[in-house]
Amino acid sequence: MSVGWAILGTGGFPDEKVAPALNLADDCELIAVMSRDAARAKEFAAKHDAQVGYDSVDAVLRDSRVDAVYIANRNHLHAPHAILALQAGKHVFMEKPIALNFADGVEVVKASESSNSKLGVGFELRQHPGRIESKELISAGTIGTIALAQAQFGSGVRGNVHPKPRSGYSDWWVDPESTGGAFAMMALGIHCVDELRFMLGQEVTEIAAITDRQNDSQSLENLATLCLRFSGGTIGTVTCGFRMPGFQNSVFLYGSDGKIIFNEAYPPHTLQGSMEISSQTVNNTTSYERNGLILMQRQIESFNQAIQHGHQPAATARDGLKAIQVIEAMIKSAATGTTVKLEPLDF
Numbered sequence: 001m002s003v004g005w006a007i008l009g010t011g012g013f014p015d016e017k018v019a020p021a022l023n024l025a026d027d028c029e030l031i032a033v034m035s036r037d038a039a040r041a042k043e044f045a046a047k048h049d050a051q052v053g054y055d056s057v058d059a060v061l062r063d064s065r066v067d068a069v070y071i072a073n074r075n076h077l078h079a080p081h082a083i084l085a086l087q088a089g090k091h092v093f094m095e096k097p098i099a100l101n102f103a104d105g106v107e108v109v110k111a112s113e114s115s116n117s118k119l120g121v122g123f124e125l126r127q128h129p130g131r132i133e134s135k136e137l138i139s140a141g142t143i144g145t146i147a148l149a150q151a152q153f154g155s156g157v158r159g160n161v162h163p164k165p166r167s168g169y170s171d172w173w174v175d176p177e178s179t180g181g182a183f184a185m186m187a188l189g190i191h192c193v194d195e196l197r198f199m200l201g202q203e204v205t206e207i208a209a210i211t212d213r214q215n216d217s218q219s220l221e222n223l224a225t226l227c228l229r230f231s232g233g234t235i236g237t238v239t240c241g242f243r244m245p246g247f248q249n250s251v252f253l254y255g256s257d258g259k260i261i262f263n264e265a266y267p268p269h270t271l272q273g274s275m276e277i278s279s280q281t282v283n284n285t286t287s288y289e290r291n292g293l294i295l296m297q298r299q300i301e302s303f304n305q306a307i308q309h310g311h312q313p314a315a316t317a318r319d320g321l322k323a324i325q326v327i328e329a330m331i332k333s334a335a336t337g338t339t340v341k342l343e344p345l346d347f
């Protein structure tokens with residue numbers, strides 16, 4: 001059975017990743033796209049072979065050919081559009097963050113769990129073959145007890161102390177009302193937190209953070225460092241930011257019986273770089289041929305399978321909420337200079 005899809009959003013990510021991946025994925029039909037601007041919706045629809053371009057969410061949700069919506073517009077629209085789509089009986093796949101704050105994220109979780117539709121979240125590293133293999137090796141005990149898990153994701157432009165503020169239609173990225181209370185963490189570090197949770201199979205329970213800007217006068221950070229305590233005893237670090245030209249994007253997992261290292265580990269939507277495993281029983285290096293769409297394609301196919309076979313999506317609304325809980329705790333920790341404990345999501 002083919003799943004009829006609509007994309008909400010016509011920005012860089014839908015244009016370069018979401019629409020091309022939907023067109024590559026098995027069992028998908030791109031029915032509709034939506035922009036607040038009717039002409040942009042039509043232009044985007046023509047470029048990506050969608051059947052129709054709409055300028056309102058209501059019009060998308062009224063279209064009976066649309067089974068699932070892919071929400072990839074500005075962050076402040078994610079939660080309200082997800083709830084509307086679930087109420088209209090559509091399946092929802094949504095980009096991170098699922099909401100701008102924890103309280104709104106709880107509403108998305110409740111709407112998802114009280115509906116008969118599926119809700120998945122765009123953490124495409126869960127489709128990465130190396131991350132999947134690492135999760136399996138860690139779960140099997142091959143690397144031993146993981147003491148330290150480090151993820152670092154950043155970039156920068158030589159000569160710029162801070163990134164140039166995003167302007168034009170992308171200025172929402174630096175508006176706390178539209179992007180949420182963080183910048184580097186919302187854009188980059190959120191993926192690091194999710195993939196560490198995924199590979200370790202442990203929850204974040206405590207955070208201490210230092211950032212370059214989380215204070216009363218400037219709320220959005222360009223560089224963040226987080227120390228994380230995980231439920232199984234692993235200590236984690238996440239570093240993310242836009243102030244490091246030539247940054248080495250990597251992940252390191254150090255266990256009592258081995259280690260795993262990812263080189264060229266990001267951006268999360270692109271398969272590339274390598275994974276080195278050294279342990280008592282497994283010792284190898286896998287290099288990945290660069291592919292900018294395969295993880296996105298697999299993510300969509302995996303969500304289609306969840307719809308068709310009734311199982312859980314690779315990342316659920318609760319995974320999305322946990323990421324927001326970590327970001328809120330980071331903001332609090334950085335602003336107050338304290339360590340913040342996280343409550344379990346046991347509602």
Ligand SMILES: NC(=O)c1ccc[n+]([C@@H]2O[C@H](COP(=O)([O-])OP(=O)(O)OC[C@H]3O[C@@H](n4cnc5c(N)ncnc54)[C@H](OP(=O)(O)O)[C@@H]3O)[C@@H](O)[C@H]2O)c1
Pocket residue numbers: 008009010011012013014034035036037040072073074075095096097122123124169170171187268269
């Ligand atoms: N998972 C990942 O790896 C990943 C990577 C990047 C981004 N994302 C997520 O994807 C979402 C969208 O990000 P983005 O990078 O696509 O944002 P963006 O490029 O800044 O676009 C934001 C909005 O700007 C409008 N726009 C786009 N092109 C325009 C133009 N030529 N003229 C005027 N307005 C224009 C669109 O509004 P309309 O929709 O109203 O047309 C679009 O939704 C975000 O939530 C982000 O977190 C995820």
